[in-house]
Amino acid sequence: MTFESPHIRVKDLNVHIGDHHILKNICLDIPDKKITSFIGPSGCGKTTLLKTFNRLLDRDKEVRVSGEVLLDGEDIYGRQVEVTSMRRKMGLLSQRPFPLPMSIYDNIAYGPRIHGTRKKKELNQSVEYHLRATGLWEEVKDRLNSPATSLSIGQQQRLCLARGLAVEPEIILGDEPTSALDPLSTQRIEELFLQLKDKYTIVLVTHILRQARRVSDYIVFIYMGEIVEFGPTEELLLNPKEKLTREYVKGYIS
Amino acid sequence: MVLATTIIVGSLVMILWTITVRGIRSLNWDMVSKVPEGGFYIGKGGGLLNAIIGSVYITMGATLLGLLISIPVVLYINIYARKDSWLATVARFTFDVSFGIPSIVYGAFGFTIMVYFGLRASLLAGIITVTLVIIPILARAMDEVIRRTPGELSDATYSLGATRWETSKVFLRQSLPGIMTAILLSSGRAIGDAASVLFTAGYTDSIPASLGQPAATLPLAIFFQLSSPIQEVQDRAYAAALILTVIVLIISLGSKYFSKKLSKNKI
Numbered sequence: 001m002t003f004e005s006p007h008i009r010v011k012d013l014n015v016h017i018g019d020h021h022i023l024k025n026i027c028l029d030i031p032d033k034k035i036t037s038f039i040g041p042s043g044c045g046k047t048t049l050l051k052t053f054n055r056l057l058d059r060d061k062e063v064r065v066s067g068e069v070l071l072d073g074e075d076i077y078g079r080q081v082e083v084t085s086m087r088r089k090m091g092l093l094s095q096r097p098f099p100l101p102m103s104i105y106d107n108i109a110y111g112p113r114i115h116g117t118r119k120k121k122e123l124n125q126s127v128e129y130h131l132r133a134t135g136l137w138e139e140v141k142d143r144l145n146s147p148a149t150s151l152s153i154g155q156q157q158r159l160c161l162a163r164g165l166a167v168e169p170e171i172i173l174g175d176e177p178t179s180a181l182d183p184l185s186t187q188r189i190e191e192l193f194l195q196l197k198d199k200y201t202i203v204l205v206t207h208i209l210r211q212a213r214r215v216s217d218y219i220v221f222i223y224m225g226e227i228v229e230f231g232p233t234e235e236l237l238l239n240p241k242e243k244l245t246r247e248y249v250k251g252y253i254s
Numbered sequence: 255m256v257l258a259t260t261i262i263v264g265s266l267v268m269i270l271w272t273i274t275v276r277g278i279r280s281l282n283w284d285m286v287s288k289v290p291e292g293g294f295y296i297g298k299g300g301g302l303l304n305a306i307i308g309s310v311y312i313t314m315g316a317t318l319l320g321l322l323i324s325i326p327v328v329l330y331i332n333i334y335a336r337k338d339s340w341l342a343t344v345a346r347f348t349f350d351v352s353f354g355i356p357s358i359v360y361g362a363f364g365f366t367i368m369v370y371f372g373l374r375a376s377l378l379a380g381i382i383t384v385t386l387v388i389i390p391i392l393a394r395a396m397d398e399v400i401r402r403t404p405g406e407l408s409d410a411t412y413s414l415g416a417t418r419w420e421t422s423k424v425f426l427r428q429s430l431p432g433i434m435t436a437i438l439l440s441s442g443r444a445i446g447d448a449a450s451v452l453f454t455a456g457y458t459d460s461i462p463a464s465l466g467q468p469a470a471t472l473p474l475a476i477f478f479q480l481s482s483p484i485q486e487v488q489d490r491a492y493a494a495a496l497i498l499t500v501i502v503l504i505i506s507l508g509s510k511y512f513s514k515k516l517s518k519n520k521i
Contacts, residue, residue, distance in 0.1 A: 054412075054413055056409055056412060056413065059336065059337075060336065060337050060338070061336045061337070061338050061339075062337075062338065084412075084415045084416070084417055085415060087412055087413050087414075087415050088414065088415030090413060091413065092409060092410070092413035094406050094409055094410070096406060098404065098406035098407055098409075098410050100407070100410065100411070100424055100427075100428075101424065101427045101428040101430075102427065110411075110414065111414040111415070114414070114415070114416050114417075114420050115415065160410070163410075163414065164413070164414065167414050167415055173413075
């Protein structure tokens with residue numbers, strides 16, 4: 001599937017880690033302001049693919065990346081690309097929430113601060129706005145100076161989302177962001193994603209088929225480092241074209 | 255196992271018992287508030303303030319200098335260098351090797367350098383030599399803590415667009431309790447080490463007024479007095495040992511308290 005002006009376009013992407021060929025000839029368009037889910041059995045390369053989008057992967061010498069990842073038409077692996085400002089456009093939500101070792105307030109203010117916001121008033125506004133956006137404000141407004149680890153794990157994950165949003169990214173990358181959470185917190189994160197897709201392009205790695213079905217507009221099925229099928233959610237889940245997809249969806253392979 | 259534990263605890267108790275019983279006899283206020291008077295080493299009046307101050311100066315100086323050098327090294331090998339960087343591997347190997355070198359070797363090395371530059375035994379030379387002794391301790395302990403910090407922390411800061419320097423600062427904050435432990439370990443070693451200061455810091459009866467003057471230290475005060483044939487001077491050696499132990503105890507309890515407080519506020 002291709003789109004006319006995708007937010008991210010992946011062209012002939014190959015990733016090797018040591019001797020292992022992790023991703024093979026990936027070509028993929030991620031549509032703008034939609035939720036696209038990567039599904040597939042564990043070890044299929046879906047998280048690796050996600051991490052090539054903000055270049056968290058190629059910090060290791062063992063990792064070799066070839067091909068192109070175009071963000072609004074510009075190759076993020078190009079020579080002139082400034083990695084820090086590119087990464088800023090992508091918020092990352094990891095499997096386990098990992099608050100920074102500071103207060104709730106400072107966690108949100110961290111991003112704006114390192115990008116040069118110094119005025120107390122602007123920081124206050126940003127913190128309140130993004131805590132409201134993730135539904136945390138009412139829960140934490142009286143203890144903004146408490147350590148962020150005093151929050152429950154579900155709250156921590158929403159804090160991490162708010163922290164990512166505070167640097168005003170264009171894309172949210174979710175790496176199985178609900179895998180450590182209880183059902184209620186999972187539901188809140190999913191609801192947040194549905195609200196946020198008006199403004200952001202969201203890419204979600206998940207191994208829960210029902211979650212992919214609940215939230216995503218498009219699904220990419222990855223198997224052994226290759227894209228097997230890519231299509232609109234309902235179509236891919238109910239009417240898979242490929243035999244492998246059908247077997248995965250029915251639960252024969254996992 | 256119970257036997258082994260008993261032996262360890264028992265020997266600590268016995269050490270404390272011996273130095274307390276023998277040291278308490280000559281431990282008085284003069285001991286910690288006065289410098290030696292003439293004839294101190296044959297049993298006349300005065301105290302060990304020179305050695306106490308000298309030891310504290312050397313320990314503080316060496317710990318500060320050691321941190322100034324080892325923090326950048328540890329940040330470099332953990333955050334700036336790639337995981338499989340040969341320089342990081344060499345650095346870690348160097349820590350391990352230099353950790354095992356006996357401090358008398360550092361003392362001899364410091365002495366050679368001193369002679370080469372035409373320096374006298376001085377506070378500065380002592381601080382530099384002790385710094386060399388404790389850098390491997392500091393660096394290894396901090397490296398261990400920072401290396402054990404989960405990768406999610408750097409994933410989080412990098413994806414917010416943080417530079418490696420900004421990421422380093424977050425890592426230091428995260429590892430603060432571990433760094434406190436490293437400081438405790440190294441300052442305990444620094445204050446108790448006799449061999450490295452033997453040639454380099456010298457010994458004197460006055461309190462050093464500048465970095466260029468020689469400085470007395472507690473371990474050497476113990477060493478010199480214990481080799482005296484006079485009973486009273488020998489007892490003073492135990493008093494010095496008692497003072498040294500109390501200082502180490504204060505450092506240890508203080509830093510435990512600190513790191514507990516820090517880890518409460520932290521994260």
